[in-house]
Amino acid sequence: MTAASSFLRDAPIEHVIVPPQASELAARYDGLLAILTVICGAVLLLITVLIVVQAVRFRARGGGPRGYDRLRARHWWVEAAWTLPTLIIFLGFFAGGLALYLAAFEPTQAPALTINVIGKQWMWKAEHPNGAREINELHVPAGVDVQLRLTSQDVIHSFFVPALRVKRDVLPGRYTTLGFNATRPGIYSLFCAEYCGTDHSRMRGRVVVLEEAAYADWLSRQDAAATPAAAGAVLFRSLGCSGCHAGDGPVAAPSLAGVYGRRVPLADGRFVLADEAYLRDSILLPRKHVVAGFAPVMPSYAGQVDEAELLHLIAYLQSLGAPTGPAAGPAPEEVAP
């Protein structure tokens, strides 16, 4: 592996402990971290002081008989007195963590910008909607809801940007998403956080947050070969998909117009939502979901297309229009398995 040449210089790091707050979430994150630190610090201090003070006060050489042990006399009360507050504080932590998690990671609206990121041993490849590509670096606009669509070409990696306080595992055979809204332009560290083999620790890069205009400017200066959808359209023809799916071939295959986001009826009677994962499976494991009314004749493309090409094909399928009612094609009927 001659990846050595693709190692980037590390992003500048100025903090010793708390990373810069490059997103809205980061400030709230640090707030919650501070609350836990203060409360847990106080508990630790309490225990330490109790141990030290008692070790001195009740030391053996102190002589004399000991006082009445008030605690022990009512020890079930005492147990309750420290168990209940503990439980309540714990539930508070739980609620705080869940609330922030929901706010930060459950997107309420569609992202303004989706960027594809593929992890592979040992580099990050990103592709912007206009087809601009980069390696081990990711340019994003500030103030925009960005969503990363993550997948891996080989083993599990994890996309980690401390300044944004976000991390998401990057799995082979699956799409995971990571959303953030960066607020502060700058250059921040990007790490792979899931151990992935030899050069795991070199799988670092940088996230460059630019003002929106600067991002647009940066995009325009990249020599984008083709948008993912356009690249997908080319693949769709060269891989022979169009031969079946164009509608005029010898094989009966469903029309793919508007397939993305549709509820697809399957031969076994189930319905599935045609999301990225479904499209991906349709191409790599066509037998997994057979569309009702069609013979399972579509060949598997596993091994013929890599993750980047898959994302292109999916982008192309997504570009084929919005959902248009029920599945196109012949009426559902029994299909031999």
Add this chain to the structure above:
Amino acid sequence: MSTTASPPLGRRLDTRAAAAGRNYLNESTSLRSWLLTTDHKRIAWLYLASITFFFFIGSLAALLIRLELITPAGDLVDSDTYNKLFSLHGIIMVWFFLVPSIPTTLGNFLLPLMIGARDVAFPRLNLLSWYIYTLGGLFTLTATLAGGVDTGWTFYTPYSSMFSNTAVVMAATGVFVVGFSSILTGLNFMVTVHKLRAPGLTWFRLPIMVWTLYATSLIMVLATPVLSISLLLIVLERVFGIGIFDPALGGDPLLFQHLFWFYSHPAVYIMILPGMGVVSEIIPCFARRPLFGYRAVALASLGIALFGFLVWGHHMFVSGQSLYAGAVFSLFSFLVAVPSAIKVFNWTATLYQGRIHLTGPMLYALSFVGLFTLGGLTGLFLATLALDVHLHDTYFVTAHFHYIMVGGMVTAYFGGLQFWWPKMTGRMYSEIWAVIAAITLFIGFNLTFFPQYLLGIAGMPRRYHSYPEAFQLLHVASSAGAVLLAVGYLLPAIYLPASLRWGRRVDNPWGALGLEWTAADTPPIKHNFHQTPVVTGPPYGYRNDAEPA
């Protein structure tokens, strides 16, 4: 523990020191008599020798890791070697040191003595466990010699099954084999506690050490098979290409993590409960007070063992598991932390109105409480969903589990070893050196691992061979601490063996109660008791008015 003939408190019972008498050590001395022994006390020594050996190897790997991390560039060893070092370290420390540590040494030695039995329920099975352990160890060492393994102790797929080209199968076999030793020991202990308690020794008269060994055994028996199966599945995929975990073969990459943590989260309690047992014996003895909230502590041990099975998903908050799963696992993690908190409060309250002797073992025990508390509290950070997103797989996690497993369990192990050393050998070691070692350990440990919390918050990922320069300061601090920590561990390795030759002969130097002290000779005879002890009262009959030993 009071027996029919409760001995006077706090008086040094040297009168019974078996200076010339027969005991389990001098009964027979041939090598054969050791290697074929079925005496639980001798088997404890066999384990002690083996786990000390593995602890040494694991520590050596750790030392190299810390040396490498002094500089940001990966310059001491190359990446592959580094990855093999931390894998070796983790695999050895978890399965060949920490999981067996207290149960197989102190546990083996004490369990029958504490419940007034002549031996464990299945003495031959006990010996077999040791041989299986040794066999597993040999496999793992062979894997190391055959070039090592680089998957980390977690063996995550599909890296371990399809991508790593190191000795994964060999190493997994070693862990698979040693699992059977755990299961057999667990089974043996459970049956022993159920069947062989002395007359009058009801469940709520058992020392907490026995409760925790029982809880540990329960986990060993219930969880270990899941680990064995997961490892087997890796081997199936790796050797026969059967698609289980690798999506390229139609497998599910997350399935392994579910299986692995279904074992490994409960297993972290295998690695702490016995430590809790040890300090629950030491603290009352040197505070001269009965353990506070005995029943609460006993039940908390069982609670931890059972609820520990419900929280494995907290290792997977950012892995892509569903949000609802994450929320439930987070909630359960907080609930399972409650019994641990209860124990900390009870140990602290035990000191109240006590008559406290800051002996070596007591210092270890108090260190345990402090370090375990910090480790547990930082576990709360990790169980907090949103916070874990940033902290997961950083040095914060490394610090968290080292505080509990090393700061907690290993400290308890050293404390326990010294507390019962006189019982096991009939000799007293140098108390001054024990005090020095305990303090060195406490300071060295904090120096080594506290900076790692800060590193984690700063964003430093785990398992990194090289790292950005900005993190160097904290790494250097950590490596410096490791030197002190090593001294803390080496000292007992000198003064304990030395005591065998120069130590003063003693019987019960602590004035400790408990059947092992009050009803058995020091060192015990081959069959433990001259006659079966009868128990008439609750454990920990310590009184603060008695003058100390």
